[in-house]
Amino acid sequence: MKIRPIVDDDRPAWEDLFAAYAAFYQTAQTAQMRAVVWDWLQAQTAFGFVAEADGKLIGFAHIRPVAQSLTATVAGFLDDLYVDPTARGSGAARALICAAADFARAKGWRDLSWLTADNNYRARSLYDQLAQRATWITYEMALKT
Amino acid sequence: MIKIRPLAPIDRAAWEVLYEGYATFYRVAQTPEMRATVWDWLMDPHHETCGLVAESDGKLIGLAHYRGFARPLSATRGMFLDDLFVDPAARGSGGAKLLLAELRAISRAKGYSVIRWITADNNYRARGLYDQMADRTGWITYDLKPH
Numbered sequence: 681m682k683i684r685p686i687v688d689d690d691r692p693a694w695e696d697l698f699a700a701y702a703a704f705y706q707t708a709q710t711a712q713m714r715a716v717v718w719d720w721l722q723a724q725t726a727f728g729f730v731a732e733a734d735g736k737l738i739g740f741a742h743i744r745p746v747a748q749s750l751t752a753t754v755a756g757f758l759d760d761l762y763v764d765p766t767a768r769g770s771g772a773a774r775a776l777i778c779a780a781a782d783f784a785r786a787k788g789w790r791d792l793s794w795l796t797a798d799n800n801y802r803a804r805s806l807y808d809q810l811a812q813r814a815t816w817i818t819y820e821m822a823l824k825t
Numbered sequence: 826m827i828k829i830r831p832l833a834p835i836d837r838a839a840w841e842v843l844y845e846g847y848a849t850f851y852r853v854a855q856t857p858e859m860r861a862t863v864w865d866w867l868m869d870p871h872h873e874t875c876g877l878v879a880e881s882d883g884k885l886i887g888l889a890h891y892r893g894f895a896r897p898l899s900a901t902r903g904m905f906l907d908d909l910f911v912d913p914a915a916r917g918s919g920g921a922k923l924l925l926a927e928l929r930a931i932s933r934a935k936g937y938s939v940i941r942w943i944t945a946d947n948n949y950r951a952r953g954l955y956d957q958m959a960d961r962t963g964w965i966t967y968d969l970k971p972h
Binding site: 817823 | 860905940943961966
């Protein structure tokens with residue numbers, strides 16, 4: 681298994697994985713929505729990484745830089761992380777996070793942070809090994825449904 | 826009467842005092858150099874970070890720093906509110922609520938899908954207001970620090 685930056689040829693396999701990820705989060709995702717995010721990755725306002733095993737994509741991660749005013753630094757934020765259910769336990773999620781953290785470090789970003797659902801237990805058991813759980817409370821004001 | 830308006834170059838001295846007060850609240854050792862970096866971000870129209878201030882009787886009593894952010898899962902953009910602070914002497918004046926209301930108006934005008942922010946678990950006074958204006962989520966934040 682190897683982790684590498686996403687490239688043009690990955691688009692069909694990335695679409696399948698991103699659609700499965702949206703289904704996991706019970707989000708109604710259209711082809712148009714995937715096209716918007718693909719454009720972000722092409723424009724490198726966000727950066728994509730894929731996990732590949734035997735020539736097949738089995739996972740992906742999306743990260744982007746974030747200006748952090750309180751510390752006057754730039755940090756990295758991991759928006760999305762997904763591994764195909766048939767490839768769970770392969771170490772792909774750990775390798776994707778480590779690759780994303782290496783990328784962030786090379787860019788001089790201060791750290792890499794992400795959000796997850798409280799009850800995402802399987803993922804959290806990995807996150808607890810790799811990162812520190814912060815005590816922040818996140819508030820959201822929804823503006824449209 | 827409190828007025829909410831964009832941060833302007835003339836505000837620098839008063840902004841420094843407020844922002845230092847905010848950093849003290851969060852126990853961050855903030856240097857003048859750090860404030861200079863953030864001030865440059867705020868004054869740079871091409872930088873993502875933007876600022877609002879609350880003014881009362883010609884005096885700045887509060888600030889908000891915000892930026893747009895990409896949301897891949899919904900393929901939309903949202904607003905992240907990085908910093909919100911009201912001078913302790915002006916607490917109860919409605920300054921924080923007015924700043925949040927203006928941020929909501931800006932977000933709607935930009936077509937953003939959400940305003941998101943984080944706060945300390947024990948920031949009880951502020952959370953009393955946040956609970957009225959927004960939803961407390963169950964998101965857990967993880968931080969991976971470089972070695």
